[in-house]
Amino acid sequence: MQKTVAILLVAGLIAGCMGSSAKNADSSQPGKLKILATTQMIADAAGQIVGEDAEVDYLMGPGVDPHLYQPTPQDRIRIQAADVVFYHGLHLEGNLHEIFEKMQSSGHKTVAVASDIPEEQLLGWEGGLHDPHVWHDVTLWRRCVQTMADALIEQDKDHADAYRTRTDAYMKELDELHEECRTRVAEIPAGQRWLITSHDAFNYYGRAYGLSVAGIQGISTESEAGLKAITDAVDLIKKQQLKSIFPETSVPRAAIQRVADDSGASLGPELFSDALGGPGSGAETYVEMIKTNTDHIVGGLNGDPANE
Numbered sequence: 361m362q363k364t365v366a367i368l369l370v371a372g373l374i375a376g377c378m379g380s381s382a383k384n385a386d387s388s389q390p391g392k393l394k395i396l397a398t399t400q401m402i403a404d405a406a407g408q409i410v411g412e413d414a415e416v417d418y419l420m421g422p423g424v425d426p427h428l429y430q431p432t433p434q435d436r437i438r439i440q441a442a443d444v445v446f447y448h449g450l451h452l453e454g455n456l457h458e459i460f461e462k463m464q465s466s467g468h469k470t471v472a473v474a475s476d477i478p479e480e481q482l483l484g485w486e487g488g489l490h491d492p493h494v495w496h497d498v499t500l501w502r503r504c505v506q507t508m509a510d511a512l513i514e515q516d517k518d519h520a521d522a523y524r525t526r527t528d529a530y531m532k533e534l535d536e537l538h539e540e541c542r543t544r545v546a547e548i549p550a551g552q553r554w555l556i557t558s559h560d561a562f563n564y565y566g567r568a569y570g571l572s573v574a575g576i577q578g579i580s581t582e583s584e585a586g587l588k589a590i591t592d593a594v595d596l597i598k599k600q601q602l603k604s605i606f607p608e609t610s611v612p613r614a615a616i617q618r619v620a621d622d623s624g625a626s627l628g629p630e631l632f633s634d635a636l637g638g639p640g641s642g643a644e645t646y647v648e649m650i651k652t653n654t655d656h657i658v659g660g661l662n663g664d665p666a667n668e
């Protein structure tokens with residue numbers, strides 16, 4: 361009973377004032393499992409698994425930086441009202457981590473989707489933490505999708521078979537995507553396989569698909585680019601004679617613009633690092649995001665004029 365009241369309250373609070381991220385809340389259907397994801401990438405994966413059998417919503421829309429995201433009072437209500445909450449974990453959502461850990465310990469179904477990736481496959485970060493940007497390696501994201509599917513199958517047994525069938529189909533799509541990325545990146549001449557971006561979101565992408573990577577702002581966007589990081593990047597670009605470097609949709613572009621100006625490299629098209637894109641962006645789903653990033657990276661480093 362208490363939960364019903366909370367859901368109605370949520371629907372009333374956010375109807376009409378929060379745009380697309382609240383699209384499911386005001387058409388809440390009784391009986392359907394309610395899933396809330398932090399990022400749109402996670403919501404996309406959950407939607408692939410559940411189809412129309414459950415409701416999926418998310419907190420962070422297109423272009424929102426998860427490292428810096430501050431939960432609103434409405435977010436807290438939505439989190440409490442959901443049957444299943446999926447967050448990324450690995451400290452990606454720097455300001456939400458504590459809320460989720462508390463909920464987990466109080467028995468709420470709250471799942472960190474990256475939690476089943478074996479530690480030896482994770483890259484390090486400062487302070488003994490791990491680099492959270494695992495989704496840029498499709499094989500690691502596949503593991504996250506499996507973790508979501510396992511949780512949903514356990515939570516919603518009536519739809520378990522349908523969830524398994526959809527998950528299997530989606531996994532095949534991810535396997536093809538992984539192979540496509542490997543093939544495409546191999547089109548870049550070996551000496552040009554350097555990916556320089558605003559912040560260090562692409563270390564897993566580089567490891568999986570064969571590029572060296574440098575981010576000007578480090579792994580979290582909390583710290584600003586230092587002068588040394590900028591001059592190091594300029595030196596590297598000149599030494600490797602790189603044609604393009606890449607801004608990101610969720611990070612201000614002042615620092616990367618300066619590196620482009622000082623090095624003579626082109627500023628390539630924006631990459632989708634930590635958030636999907638809005639309608640018409642070519643990155644409305646996870647699969648589209650990875651394909652679009654790969655197109656931009658391959659085109660930019662090959663000096664394809666269509667990318668400039």
Ligand SMILES: [Zn+2]
Nearest residue numbers: 561579580634
């Ligand atoms: Zn990031």
